[in-house]
Amino acid sequence: MSGTNSTAPQALNVSDLRDQLDGMAHREGIHKWDLGASRSSNATVQVDRGEAKQLKASQRSSITVRVWNDAGLVGITSTTDLSPSGLERALIGARDASQFGNANDIPGFSPLAMAPTPELNRPLQPALGIQKLLSTLKQAEKDLLGQHQAIETVPYNGLSEGSSERIYLNSDGAVRQVQRTQASLYLYARAEEMGRKPRSGGAIRVALGSEGLDVQGCVDEAAQRTLSHLNYQPIDTGRYLVCFTPEAFLDLLGAFSSLMNARAILDGVSLSDADSIGSRLAVPFLSLHDNGLHPGHVGAAPFDGEGTPTQRLRLIHNGQLESFLHSEATARHFGVKPTGHAGLGAKVSVGPDWFEVSTSEGTTSGTTHLHHSTSLDTFVLIESLNALHAGVKASQGSFSLPFDGWLVRDGEKLSVESATVAGDIRQVLSGIVHLEPDAKVTHQGVSPHVWVDGLAITGEA
Template identity: 50%
Template structure:
């Protein structure tokens, strides 16, 4: 792929030749290597280089056309601009997307740091060792059927005909381990863990395999749970999965499409317990997949979504911000239609809690570690959910694995029923979050 400056120069020359006066281009490139092992032997090795470029062109009537390509040499770029221009005459006539007013604003920080990739043989050796350590931890652990170790280099860029030029580059590495047990007369039990970092050398492989072992062993002695209402504690990952499933709550495009639990008038209303605060922070120092600008070139920032239980902000693209008479927030993804999505959640305590709770002294509390079947068990437009989960029943520090159960409720009721948000933050793939305590959720046993 040519450099961003070369691409900007080529695009300007081709646009002038085609008499195109307004255009923008967003592109990304990913160079990834990943491995999987099975019973101490290599099972899968993948190496890929993926790139995509989205080109938008506005015609003299201010209609817009969009096309995408993976070919960014001069011929490919010319074809993309020409195709997008031709498509612009069939574009929408109302609420036509436009350049972000912040596409040329200074970025809060520049990201251009890549970590040297290690050889594939090194990835395999590390994963084989990790798999073996998990299997050898206990006779009941029969296999680690799902595992993977990956490293990737990522580049993003944005440019437009008004002179905006953005670029960022970074590296990530990740590992996941998911074990399975086999014991005579008992059901198979499983557990897993995931870690990410900016490179293989800083990846916490030891922490990932130890968490996998600890969780797996904690599920060996399981028992049924009686159906009823319980005080529930969501692990950071479980709470963020639930929050992500109902992200339409903050999504301005969903609100305009009437596909949200919120309305424009919801801003400033109390939607959650005052003990809860939530931000979306693409620039959070713990965010490995950091983003300094969105698909429209808008700089990202820390955005307060819920402050002490009050709905404070929506996620905006340039188009939704214009219709809401506000500023874009750096959450746009461009394509055939501009969409809006969060980057990296940060969930933390709001107002101080009157009572502090602890899992060490809790009585008859359900700790939900992992939620399943979110694609099927969430009714995002109704706000309801019914989801199977992995977790434990906790009594005075003793954990008993729950054989099989589902948790059900209304998401807005969950937010209003929060009785405690712990102070300690934990890093997950989708954000930083504390353990969240909720009063009176319905648990259905097997």
């Protein structure tokens, strides 16, 4: 990638592409097919003490073709070749593979694949180029190192920008296409004082383009978080009132999203079952939406992998489970409409887009409960959860996770040296005592600070 400004690459002509596929399918005697494709172009830089550590530019493409044979069985082929010959080989390969299709799991076209999609205000942004990214990141690292003499290195850092395109086509006439641009910055600093353990902290910023990144805000937040952990102490093992930052609570919620995932329910790896709709899952003042259309969601798309329009879906209302996340196949099984959460692949996956945690309308946020049932003199403020891949048993509901955070006692904030927080997600959701009124838009969703009473904290032995 050059150092000059450039715009997103020329979009694919999806109408011509669909006509090509239609002609090929007709010649091969294929009557039902669909295609999902994505391609991206990215530039990423990393630095180390003012020098370039890594400069990387990449282009990727991924194409999935599905074909239904006359017996109704489905074959699937993945490729990276969008040329006419590559597409023809993919169609023929998928047709041949359909002979071995699973008769017990047959996906279909989404009934909403040609429904109107929502308007998204995501104007494409110009790329600044890898040289500009490098100079910006060098300056950010320099500014962060200059914030305090204890900050010695910024071992993890990165600045990237890129563009992407996604399409969905099928033989019934569905034609979906979206282009996006996105940029991200992360800075993770390491500080050390004589006779003390090294301490770290970081920050992330995302935007539609590099020019929209709040670089100085990222520097300041990374410095503040790192320095706030210098004054650390061990914490006694026990049960504490815990306040999760928005980022930490969204991480925990995302780790247990199988609670609301219809695919996970059908696969038998969810705590919920087909009869869980309407059951109490959380305190009555909590609501949860999956809102892939939120203005703060930089990577928003108007449709999912099956062409179903993206929507704002209410999952929990007044503490009760109200909806599951669905693909076409799971929606058909449950007798509902697809929700726009499918990913196209050898097995159609289901996943959340962008969680939005809020207080249910017409309810209190638990403030009275917080002040009258708990002591605010001492609590643990959890900034971030670590080792989510290893410390979460989603199908059982349990977790035991190292965390970064502070013990707050009589207004004094002391970093916790090393500790884990453990519990059960059902107890967490039912043990919430307060949702703060101001929600924060993060790079992964929207949430207020969330207060939970009686969580087990294990300090370093």
